[in-house]
Amino acid sequence: MNIRIGQGYDVHAFGDGDHVVLGGVRVPHERGVLAHSDGDVVIHALCDAILGALALGDIGRHFPPSDPRWKGADSRAFLRHCIGLAAGQGWKLGNADVTVICERPKVGPHAAAMRDTLAADTGVAVDAISVKATTSEKLGFTGRGEGIAAMAVCLLVRE
Ligand SMILES: Nc1ccn([C@@H]2O[C@H](COP(=O)(O)O)[C@@H](O)[C@H]2O)c(=O)n1
Numbered sequence: 001m002n003i004r005i006g007q008g009y010d011v012h013a014f015g016d017g018d019h020v021v022l023g024g025v026r027v028p029h030e031r032g033v034l035a036h037s038d039g040d041v042v043i044h045a046l047c048d049a050i051l052g053a054l055a056l057g058d059i060g061r062h063f064p065p066s067d068p069r070w071k072g073a074d075s076r077a078f079l080r081h082c083i084g085l086a087a088g089q090g091w092k093l094g095n096a097d098v099t100v101i102c103e104r105p106k107v108g109p110h111a112a113a114m115r116d117t118l119a120a121d122t123g124v125a126v127d128a129i130s131v132k133a134t135t136s137e138k139l140g141f142t143g144r145g146e147g148i149a150a151m152a153v154c155l156l157v158r159e
C-alpha cells in the first residue's frame with residue numbers, strides 16, 4: 001500500500017456577522033469572517049492538506065479568490081473537488097486530524113457535527129476524522145480575538 005501525508009493551515013479575520021462556518025457547520029457567533037468564500041478555515045486547511053499530499057499546489061490555485069464563481073461559495077464543494085482529484089489518481093483519504101485555534105466560539109459542542117459533515121464529504125467513516133480545538137491562551141491574533149485559524153494533517157492511501 002502507498003501512503004502520502006499532507007498538511008494545511010488557514011486563517012480568516014473576524015468581521016461583521018452572526019456566525020462562522022466550521023467544517024461545514026454553521027456555528028453562531030457574534031462575529032463573522034472576512035473571506036471570498038464562506039471562510040471555512042477547517043475545510044480550507046483540510047483541502048490544502050489533501051492538495052499537499054497530492055503535490056497539486058494549494059486551494060488558491062484551484063479556486064482563485066479573483067474568480068467570482070467562488071464568491072460566497074460553500075467550501076464543502078472545494079473539499080469534494082479535492083477528494084475527487086485524489087480519487088482520480090487512485091488515492092482515498094485514510095484519516096485526517098484538524099485543530100481549530102480561537103478563543104471563541106467554543107468548538108467542542110460542534111465537533112461531532114463537523115466530523116459527520118467532513119466524513120460524508122470525504123467518503124470515510126467518522127472515526128477517521130478528528131476535530132480538536134485550542135485557545136492560544138489570549139496570545140497573538142487568535143488570542144486577541146482578531147481571527148480564527150485551523151491546521152490539518154491527512155493521510156492518503158492507495159492500494
Ligand atoms: N475555541 C475552542 C478552544 C478550546 N476548546 C476546548 O477547550 C479546551 C481547553 O482549551 P485550552 O486552549 O485552554 O487548552 C480544549 O482542549 C478544547 O477541548 C474549544 O472547544 N473551543
Ligand SMILES: C[C@@]1(CO)OP(=O)(O)OP(=O)(O)OC[C@H]1O
Pocket residue numbers: 010011034035036037038039040044059060061062063064065066067070
Ligand atoms: C477559498 C478561496 C476561494 O476563492 O477564498 P477565501 O474564502 O478568501 O479563502 P482562503 O483561505 O483565503 O483561500 C483562497 C481561495 O481559494
